[in-house]
Amino acid sequence: MDILSALPELTVLCMAMLILIVDLFIKPQNRFVIYGLAQFTLFAAAVFTFQSHTPAVSYMFSNMFVDDTLADVLKLMTYLGTSIMLVYTRQYMQLRNMFRGEYYAMVLFSMLGMMIMISGQNMLTIYMGLELLSLCLYSLVAFDRDNPRASEAAMKYFVLGALASGMLLYGMSMIYGMTGSLNITEIANAISDLNPHNPVLIMGLVFVVAGLAFKFGAVPFQMWVPDVYQGSPTSITMLIGSVPKFAAFAITIRLLAQGLYPLAADWQDMLLIMALLSITIGNLSAIAQSNLKRMLAYSTISHIGFLLFGLMSANLNGFASSMFYISAYVLMTLAGFGMILLLSRQGFEADKLEDLKGLNQRSPWAAFMMMITMFSMAGIPPTVGFYAKFTVLQAAWQAGFTWPVVVAVLLAVIGAFYYLRIVKLMYFDEPTDLNAIQAPVDMQLVLSVNCLALLLIGLLPQVLMNICGLSIVTSLQ
C-alpha cells in the first residue's frame, strides 16, 4: 500500500484544507481553534512518521518517493521546528492583525512542500516540493499586505526565486538529457557509465548547484537574503530562516550526494568557493548592520558557508556533520528570532540592535538566553554551535581541505565580533527601553527550553550526533 507510507503528507494536506474551511465558519475571537488544529496536525504527522519508520529504505509511487531514516528524521525535525515557530509567532500575529486561518494553512502547505522535498527520489518530485514551498513563502512574505517593505521583499524574493527555480530546472533538464532518467538512483548509475568530463553534464551540474545555492542563500546567490529577512514580518523571517533549511539540505543530499555523486570532484570545488565566500562576505557584512534581522541574515549566510564545508567533504562523515550543523543552526535561528518576537509588542518590532540595550537589567533571564544563543552562533563552547563548527571542520580536514579549514577558523574570529556586540549591548549598556516584557507563558517556556537546549546539547552532543550519523549512514549506504 503505497498510499499509506505517504500518510504524514496526506494528513498535512487534508488538515491544511480543513483549516481553510473551518476558518470560514469560525468567529474571529475563536481563532485559537485554528492554532490548535495546526499544532494538532504537526503532532499527528509526527506520530504517523514515527510509527511508519523502518530502518530499511523503501521506494513508493513508481520510485518517485523515498522513505528512509534520513527522511523520517528530517521530517520529525521539521515538525518540531514548525511547531516551535507557531508557538513563538502566535502573539506577534495576533497583535498585528495577521492571526488568520490563511497563515496557518499557508505554513502547513509550505511544510508539505518541505516534506515532499525531503522524500523526493525523483527530480520532478523534488522540483514540485520546492515550488510548493517557495510559492507559499512568497505569499507569506507579503502577508502583511499594507506594509510596503514586505511587498517589496516579497517581489524581490519572488523574482529571484523564480530565476533560481528556473536554473535548477534547466540543470535538471540537461542532466535528464544526458542520463535519460529523472530518478536519482538511475542518474547515479547512468553517470558512472558516462565520460565524467561530459560538458553538458557539467553544465547541468553547475545549474543545479546554483539553484541549490540560491535556496540556501550561499554567496554569490545571497542577494535576496538580507532584504527578505529584513522586509518580512519577523514571524515569517523566522520561518524562512529555519525549517526550510532542512528541506534544502535534504534535496542537496539527494541531488549531489546520491544522484550526482560520481561528479563529486566537480561539485566539491564549487562548494569550496561558495563556502569560503559565504563565510567571508557573511561575516564581514554582518559587522556593519544595525538591524538585528539583517544581521542575522548575514549570519545565516556565514552559517551556510560552514554547512557547505561539511557537504563538500563528500563522504559520510561530512554529510553527517552538515546534518548536525543544520540541526544546530535551526535550533539557534529559532532561538534568535524567538528572542526578537519576545521583545516586540504592539506597534514595536524590537528588530534593531539598540533595542537590546540593557536587556540584562530589564530581564536577566531573557538576556542570559540570548547570550547563550549568541555564543552558540559564534561557536564558543560549551554550546552546540561549537560542536557544529567542530564537526564540519574536522570532516573538511579529513577530506584534505587543510587550508580552507584554517581560513574558515580565522574568519570565525571575525564572526565572533558581531555576536559579542549583541552581548555587549545586553550586558554592558544601560537600557533605553524600560517597558516590561509581555509574552505568553507558553512562549516564554518553550523559548527557555529552546535556549537551554543549545547549552544542554552542547554539554551532551552525543544523542544528536548519533541521530545524524545514523540517518546518513543507513540512508546513503
Next chain:
Amino acid sequence: MTVFNQHLLSFAIWLPMLAGVIVLMFGSDQAANRTRWVALVGSIVSFLVTIPLYTRFQLDVGTFQFQELATWIPAFNIHYHLGVDGFSVPLILLTSFTTVLVVVAAWEVITKSIAQYMAAFLIMSGLMIGVFSALDGILYYVFWEAMLIPMFLVIGIWGGPNRVYATVKFFLYTLLGSLLMLVAFIYLYHQTGSFALTDYYDLPIAMNAQIWIFIAFFMAFAVKIPMWPVHTWLPDAHVEAPTGGSIVLAAIALKLGGYSFLRFAMPIAPDAAHYFSNVMITLSLIAVVYIAFVALVQKDMKKLIAYSSISHMGFVTLGFFMFSQLGLEGAVVQMISHGFISSAMFLCVGVLYDRMHSRQIADYGGVVNTMPMFAAFAVLFAMANSGLPGTSGFVGEFMVILAAVKFNFWVAFLAATTLIFGAAYTLWMTKRVFYGEVANAHVAELKDINAREFSMLAVLAILVIGFGVYPEPITALLQATSAEFLTHMQTSKLPIISNVPAVGI
C-alpha cells in the same frame, strides 16, 4: 565518601560552578548580604575540596594521579578524562584559593549585580580547574574557551570607562589563538583517532608537522601568557577590569598559558620545542628586559603591574625552554609565587582605588602618613615583586637564573637584570605613592584598611614570606613530575624511517 574520594577532581570542578548557579538563583541586589555569604561559603567549600589533592598526592609518582575516565562523545572518541600531576596540583590550589580571595575582595566594593559578579567568578574558578585537570583535547578546549565568557562579562559589566574596548580585545585575541589550537587538535585527532592526551604523547610526528603543531599551540598559549609581541591585550584588560577580574587574570588566567605549554605544546611536539627553544628564549628575554623598561614609564598603577606581570611571565617561559630540571621547577614556582604577589599588588591598588577612585601614580603621595598599616603591606609586596630574598618572588627567579647560568652566561646576565629593573619600577612606584609629604587633601583624608582588607593582605603576606623562606611544599610536588617531563622531552618523537611499511596510524 567513596564517591567523593574517587571523583576529587570532578568535585573540584563542578562544586564551584554549582555554587555559582546557586548564587545566581538565590542572590540579588536587594539581599546583598545573603548573596555575599552564599558566595563566600561556596568558595570556601570549593577550596576545601581541593585540599585533598595536595595531602593525598603521591610525591614519587611522575604520571597522572586522581584520574577519572568516562566516555563523553563516542562519535569522536572524546572522553571525560581528568588527572593531575605535580604541575597542575599547585595551580589548582592557587585557583580555588584565589576565588575565595576575590569573593572577599568584592564584599563591599561591588554593589551592582552582586549575584552575577560572584557567580561569574565561581563558575570561572571551576572552568579553570577544569583546564588544569583535563587530559582530553576537546574537554580541555571546552573549559579553556568557556572560561572566556565569564571573564568577558566581568570586565565588560564591572570594568572601567574603556571596558568595552578592553574586553572585546581580550576575547578576540584569545579566541584567535584558541581556534588555531583547535585546528591542531583536529590534525592530531585524524592521526590518532582519539583526543586522549596520552595518545598524543606517544604519537610519532614528522618534524614538519611538529613545527606546525607547535606554532598552532604557541598562538593559543603565547597570547594567554602573554609573551611579547602578543601581549598588548593584557594592559588594557587589566586596567579596565574590576579588582577581582585583575586578580584572576594575573594570578590564574596567565598561568593557563604557561601550564598549557607544559601539558600540550612541548610534550606533543618535543622536537619542535627544541627547534624553537632559541626563539622562545629570545622572546622571553625581550619580555623580561624590554617590558621592564615599559613598566618603568607607566603612570597608571594597574598598567605598571600588568607590564610587571608580563615581565615576570617571561621568566616562566625562559625556565621552560632551557630544558633543565632547575629551570623548569623554578618556572613553576615562579608561576605560583606570581599568583600570590600579583593578587596582592592588585588588591593594594584596589584598596587605594576604592578610596580615591584614581589609579594614577601622580594623584598619590605620602599615603604612608595616613594609612601606615596598609603601607607596610604594600611595601612588603613591592619588595616581593622585585624579588627580595626571603619572599616567594625570589625563589622562582633565582632558580631560573641559576639554570640560565648553566645554560648560557649571557642569557643569565640578561635575565638577572630583572633584579635591577624589577626593583626599579616597583620601588619607584612605591616611593611615589607611599612616601614623601602628603600630596593633596584627598590623600590626607584616607582611612587605613579595615579588618576585611587586613585579613586578605595578611594571609597573602604570610604566604609570600612562607614560601619565600620554605618553598619545599611546592618544589616537593614538582620533582617527580619534572623529571618525568624532561625524560619525555629528551626522547625524539620523529618517526623512525625504515623499510617496513607503517602500520595503523
